[in-house]
Amino acid sequence: MVKQRNSRVASRKSSSSTLVFTMLIMFTFVILILLGFGILSIPSSSNDSPKAHDLNSIARKTIERSEEEEEEEGRGEQWVEVISWEPRAFVYHNFLSKEECEYLINLAKPHMQKSTVVDSETGKSTDSRVRTSSGTFLQRGRDKIIRDIEKRIADFTFIPVEHGEGLQILHYEVGQKYEPHFDYFMDEFNTRNGGQRIATVLMYLSDIEEGGETVFPAAKGNFSAVPWWDELSECGKNGLSVKPKMGDALLFWSMKPDASLDPSSLHAGCPVIKGNKWSSTKWMRVNEYKV
Numbered sequence: 001m002v003k004q005r006n007s008r009v010a011s012r013k014s015s016s017s018t019l020v021f022t023m024l025i026m027f028t029f030v031i032l033i034l035l036g037f038g039i040l041s042i043p044s045s046s047n048d049s050p051k052a053h054d055l056n057s058i059a060r061k062t063i064e065r066s067e068e069e070e071e072e073e074g075r076g077e078q079w080v081e082v083i084s085w086e087p088r089a090f091v092y093h094n095f096l097s098k099e100e101c102e103y104l105i106n107l108a109k110p111h112m113q114k115s116t117v118v119d120s121e122t123g124k125s126t127d128s129r130v131r132t133s134s135g136t137f138l139q140r141g142r143d144k145i146i147r148d149i150e151k152r153i154a155d156f157t158f159i160p161v162e163h164g165e166g167l168q169i170l171h172y173e174v175g176q177k178y179e180p181h182f183d184y185f186m187d188e189f190n191t192r193n194g195g196q197r198i199a200t201v202l203m204y205l206s207d208i209e210e211g212g213e214t215v216f217p218a219a220k221g222n223f224s225a226v227p228w229w230d231e232l233s234e235c236g237k238n239g240l241s242v243k244p245k246m247g248d249a250l251l252f253w254s255m256k257p258d259a260s261l262d263p264s265s266l267h268a269g270c271p272v273i274k275g276n277k278w279s280s281t282k283w284m285r286v287n288e289y290k291v
């Protein structure tokens, strides 16, 4: 008697779990059919993210955000802005503090020399009319402040500190400029140590009243859609431009993710019209760069 009751309970249990299982299967089918006909859809964030070449919406978002929040202590509010995908270019706002900018300028000031460009045959520096600024190099890891900045650059680019050349400090006075050029090398000599230049971090150490923009004349997209269009110089309107602002850092890539050279990374330093431009450049290599 007892035995019989037990088996009846067991069979009732198993039939109810079969029912639950069947209903689950049926429910899954219904969901799949609804998804198939597009009646249901899985929410996706890609619907509201800006399109690749829609510079307008990307830039507007940033403006809203910068107005929303107050400046904080030290380096102030930091945020990254996507400037372009062709070339891949990003601005890290308030990357350096005012003190760091002043430190770099004062360190470099006594050593400034007329800028040169690298000769692709001999690897030696030569005088050039395409580049009329003056500059100097600061050795990698030379002191605590520079090591801090170099670590921050490594974090921002995901490229190790050891792949970086020494920081270059540049000074452009009124009328001085750098004609359109690539940062990558077209020769064997310059790539012997460290390989190709893969990315550049350009840090603005001073504010400039007029001119001195970094312009990408070969960038894809509608240049005139940037919200700062009306503030650009004539030269700045020849492409996608970034206006120098003290402490901001511009990162752009000379190589595509497949390691081929990216001709859309062509860029120039527009002539300074009013004020004084100080900037610092960090070139990152594909491999370790030995100092």
Ligand SMILES: *[C@@H]1O[C@H](CO)[C@@H](O)[C@H](O)[C@H]1NC(C)=O
Pocket: 056, 222, 224, 225
């Ligand atoms: C580029 O953007 C500007 C400003 O938003 C707009 O007036 C112009 O029509 C756009 N041009 C093209 C070709 O989309």
